[in-house]
Amino acid sequence: MRNRVQWFGKSMSGWTETGSSYLVQVTGLICGGVLVTLLAIYLVLLWRNRLKQRTLKLQKKAFRDLMADDSSLRHYLAGGEITPKLLDVRKVQQKALQEVLLQQLEESTDDLQRERIRFLAGQAFGTLYRTQLGSMKWSERINTLLYIEQFQMTELLPRLEEMMRSSLCSIQERFIILRIYARSGYVRLVKELLKRNTAMSDSQYLQIMLLLTDEIWEKVVDHYAELPVQAKCSVVDAMRIRNVQTTRELALLERLLFEDHVEQRIFSLRALAQIGRMSDGTKDKLLLAWHEERCIRSRLERLMYARLLGRVHTEGFIEHLNGLMGDPAYEIRQEAANSLAQYDQGIEKLRCVARVHPDKYARQIAEETLERKQYERKMA
Secondary structure (H helix, E strand, O other): OHHHHHHHHHHHHHHHHHHHHHHHHHHHHHHHHHHHHHHHHHHHHHHHHHHHHHHHHHHHHHHHHHHOOOOHHHHHHHHOOOOHHHHOOOHHHHHHHHHHHHHHHHHOOOHHHHHHHHHHHHHHHHHHHHHHOOOOOHHHHHHHHHHHHHHOOHHHHHHHHHHHOOOOOOHHHHHHHHHHHHHHOOOHHHHHHOOOOOOOOHHHHHHHHHHOOHHHHHHHHHOHHHOOHHHHHHHHHHHHHHOOOOHHHHHHHHHHOOOOOHHHHHHHHHHHHHHOOOOHHHHHHHHHHHHHHHHHOOHHHHHHHHHHHHHOOOHHHHHHHHHHOOOOOHHHHHHHHHHHHOOOOHHHHHHHHHHHOOOHHHHHHHHHHHHHHHHHHHHO
16 A cells, blocks of 8 residues: 555646646746737837838828929919829829818818819829729728818719719718708709618708708708708708798798798797798788697797798787786796897887786896896996
8 A cells, every 4th residue: 555655646747847847838838928919919010100200201292292382283373284293193292182072172262273173183092992992991982082072082082972872871871971962962862862761961951951052942942841850950950051042941930930840930930030031911810829829839849930920020929928918838938028029119018018917927037127127228
């Protein structure tokens, strides 16, 4: 038995020594591998950093050369003649040319020079951008679209239309393409705006509406009834911002005051309050509609109605403003009081409300408004 234990002990001792040696070798190899990998990564990063610095240095030099007084770019902008030297350039110089043209485009107020910049951009980058739009990198496609938008490269519109049909086209890319359509007056935009479930936000719709050319704007108004609700509200909001004054657009806004859709009514009330015009027939119709349904209107709609009555005056509105000054919502009472003050003898009317109105909140808001008006007169 004792011999067996001794033999086992020797065997274990031998195995331990062999295993320890093996572990040391494996650990050494792993550490060595890690060090080599880290060294390789460091060298690659160092190389990339130096390459980047060198590229930036070359770009800055190319930028300075292009901005020099006697450069081929200066000669082109002055005379309109493109020399091969401007187009036959390496990638670094092409990048510098792009930056210079963007800068010149932003700073220039001369229409002819801006036109020449865009034409040169089309000649220099048209093929490159066309290729980059097919890139698998989302960021590269987005940047390319933004350059196309800034240079207004209408020759690429068919390519953009093709891109819209691709499954790769994201919501953001689609929005930028529609912006390009809007800026360039591309009629295809109307068809795109008629589509439903586009996943665009209200602000994106509004941005597009505000960029529309007059011709496309007319077409969008023509197709107003077919637009999705989100786009309809943006059209009305754009009318407010554009301060439209044409009979056709004002008629549309007045018609929307009686729509079943609450949001469209609110947007049209706000737009007409901003524009400050309304036909007498619509005033009468509005009085009748609100006389019957004022209590069931939403808070925001009552607020916009109170604002509108202050911009579009008629005697019949005064009674409605008196009623709105007793509204449960403070901001509506305040808006109604401000609107009443804008009428002829508005201050006298407010004093009358402060004295005899049956609602205590209406009397309070009338007094507050009178005090504020008095303070404003003193400070003026």
